[in-house]
Amino acid sequence: MKPGGGGVACPRPARYAGRNANVNVRKCLVTQIRPRPTLLRLALIAGLMGATALPVLAQDTAAAPPIRGLAGPYLAARMATVENDFRAAARYFVQASAHDPQDVYLQDSALVALASSGEVERAAVMAERLFLEERPTELAGLLRRAQLIRAEDWQGVIDLIEANRSPDLPLEQDLMDGTIRAWALLGAGRATDAVAAFEAMTAGEALAPIVNYHLALARALAGDYEAADRLILQSEASGHLMGLTARVQILSQLDRQDEALALLSDIEGLEAEPQLLALRQRLEQGQPVPFDVVAGPGDGIAHLLLSFASALASSPDPEPLALIHARLAAWIAPQNPEARLMSAQLLQDRQQFDLAEAEFDAVRRMGQMRPQAELSRIDALSRADRREEAEKAALALSSAYPGLAQSWVALGDVMRQQEKYAEAVPSYDRALDLLADAPPQARWFPLYARGIALERSGQFERAEADLLAALEIRPDQASLLNYLGYSWIDRNQNLDRALEMIKRAVELSPGDGYILDSLAWAYFRLGRYQDAVAPMEQSIATMASDPLVNDHLGDIYWMVGRYREAQIQWRRALSLEPAESGEVDADRIRAKLDRGLEAVMAEEDGPVASAPSQSPQTEADATE
Structure with missing residues (x-):
């Protein structure tokens, strides 16, 4: 489970994958957005900030030099979008x-960038101006809606929707505007009309699951917990x-605590969800x-925006507009930790760690640190070579959740990635102690990872025991077979069995250059x-730039x-700067060329030892 409101599970799979995949709702949400040509064009604009992005850090816009004329700022903006530098x-x-206020592309591009960078207030003011000048775009319409929702101008929201919408799509078939309008009717004190608007939308089979969720929240907000x-x-x-939190809270209001507890006890991985643990x-x-999942219509609309953000992010071709919807949800409901977390994770995906950290910090200040989100953050920081920050985050997580085995595995992984092998071992020790009574499948990777750390720190007897236990x-x-098999061959031990293990690893993963x-x-x-x-030539075909393979x-x-x-191969290995890899002795290569x-x-x-293979950074790497 990842944070996400409405009726759609969040983008990246986690523990709840398979329980309710929400495929129909996701298709419904994406269908609601994709046919609209204006938003499709906006997706292309926003795509410059996501799909073609390079992994660079967000820069401080105050440092960006002013550029005169139109061409200069435009080209600079294009370069910034390619680099994902939203600010x-x-x-x-x-x-x-400002140089060409009639250019719709430039106006929408400015709105996309402002909203993505978190400057939603400025984007909303700009959108309001476009409405006053009678030249709104669809994104400006979405921002103007958000502005009125944040101000709780519910009649203004209703009027805007009714005056600025496509006549080709009836409101009862429009998930976005139909649901916003129903919530706005409730906010305007027209509860009967709001319920009728929701119920009209449930007639559509595709929309019913998510609309029923919003109608359930509205009914609960009004105190009708049975309905x-x-x-x-x-x-x-x-x-x-x-959604799970809402269901538990509703059951509690009905004095059905036993059912609420049973629902929570059936959740896999409950120990990693502090919000649900606190409920239990x-x-x-x-x-x-209390029932406090929503405190008013604005919170309900924030749930809807998160549903769209989740669907856009998890579609086969992820939409950069997902970030804008998540940002709007966080702007409308700033105390909603799910909106902050989704914004943080989407920013993290785009390598915008400075912007993401601001959102993660906001969640922590709410007292809503989520282990799964923190684990994702640690992994992303590590893969971006921000290892010191990853280590700091892993230390904080293991300190906050000392009974959570995954936090210790993450800390061990970060230490191992920094080649602090001896320091990684105690973290894996702690994780395996916590997993002593867990099913074997929960223990295999910590055993494997500890085995790697022990082998690299010169403690092969202990390493061998761990690797054999993991292999059992x-x-x-494949990577486990390869690691142990190669380790034996490197030490001239168990040669026949080791070679068969590596052959088996090749069968299981024939395209893996490291195993070849x-x-x-x-x-x-x-x-x-x-x-x-033959196998070495196959390996070089997939890893031509690896100095060790060359x-x-x-x-x-x-x-x-x-x-x-x-x-030729030795010279190529030297040209690839082997000293930086830490796995190849450049002086030894030169000696081979000389003598x-x-x-x-x-x-x-x-024999000169070399690494068995590229060891997996995390369990996800090992199971790919």
Whole structure:
């Protein structure tokens, strides 16, 4: 489960995947957006900020130099969007649109950049001006709606929807405007009309699940918990955190605490959801549980925007407009942690860690640190080579949740990624202690990861025990077979079994260049040089820029008498700056070029060890 409102599970799969996939609702939401040509054009504009993005950090727009004329700001804005630098893009598109206020593309581009960067207030003011000048765009309409919702001008919302909408789509078939209008009617004190508007929308089979969820929230807000309970059972609420919370709160209002507790006890991974744990504790202690998932129509509309954000982000071709919907939800309901988390995660996906951190900080200030979100954040920071920040975040998570095994695995992974192997071991020790009574499948990766850390820190006997234990749980895990098999061959132990293990790893993952490299290098260590050629050439085809693989291929070519080709591979390995990889000795390669491989090997006490393969950063890497 990832944070997300409405009736759609959030983009990236997690523990609740498979319980309620919400496929129909997701298709419904995406269908609601995709046919609209204006929003499709906006998606292309916003696409410059996502689909073609390069992994760079957000820059401070105050440092961006002013550029005169139209062409300069426009080109600077385009460059900023390609780099996903929303702040700079906002600055330059605003400049460009000021030079040509009639250009709809520039106006919409400025709105996209402002909203994406979190400057929603400025975007809304700009959208309001476009309405006053009678040249609104569809994105301006969405922002103007949000502005009126935030101001709780419910009659203004109703009037805007009725005056500025497509006649081709009736309100009862329009999930966005129809639901916003129904909530606005409730906010305007027209409860009967609001219920009628919601019920009219439930006639459509595709819309019914999500509209029933909103109608359930509206009924509960009005104190009609019996009706709310019936409706929420006909919705997709059980597929996301806020829906589950709403169901539990509604059951509590009906004095059905036993059912509420049973619902919570059936949730896999409950220990990683502090909000649900707190609910369970209150129920167990007999404390009152208020209904507070929504406090008013604005909160309900924020849920709707999060549903759109989730659907757009999780569609087969993820839409950058997802971030705008999440930003609007957070602007309308700033105390909604799900809106903040989704904004943070979408920013994180676009490598905008500085902007994402502001949202994560807001969630932490609410006392709503979510382990799953923090684990995702730690992983993203690590993959962006922001390892010190990842380590700090992992330390904070393991401190806040010392009983959560995943937090210790994450800390161990971060330490291992920084080659602090000995320091990683205690974290894995703690995780495995916590998982002592867990099913074996929960233990295999911490065992594997600890085995890697132990092997790299020179404690092979302990490492071997862990790797064998992990292999007993996952006998067909390719990277695990490869790691242990190569480790044995590197130490001249269990050679026959080790080679069979690596062959099996190749069968399981035939396109993995690292495993092919291991098979070739195993043959090399066994003196079967001719057998080593084919797998090493296959490996180099997938990993041409890896200095270690090039060095290995050079060694193999040399041993089969292809001296000229060997020298070419060694020179290529040197050109790839092997010192930076930490796995290849550049001086040794130069010695081989000067004196030949046999002479270098004769000067060495024994075979030169090399890494078994690229070890997985996380369990997700190991299971790909």
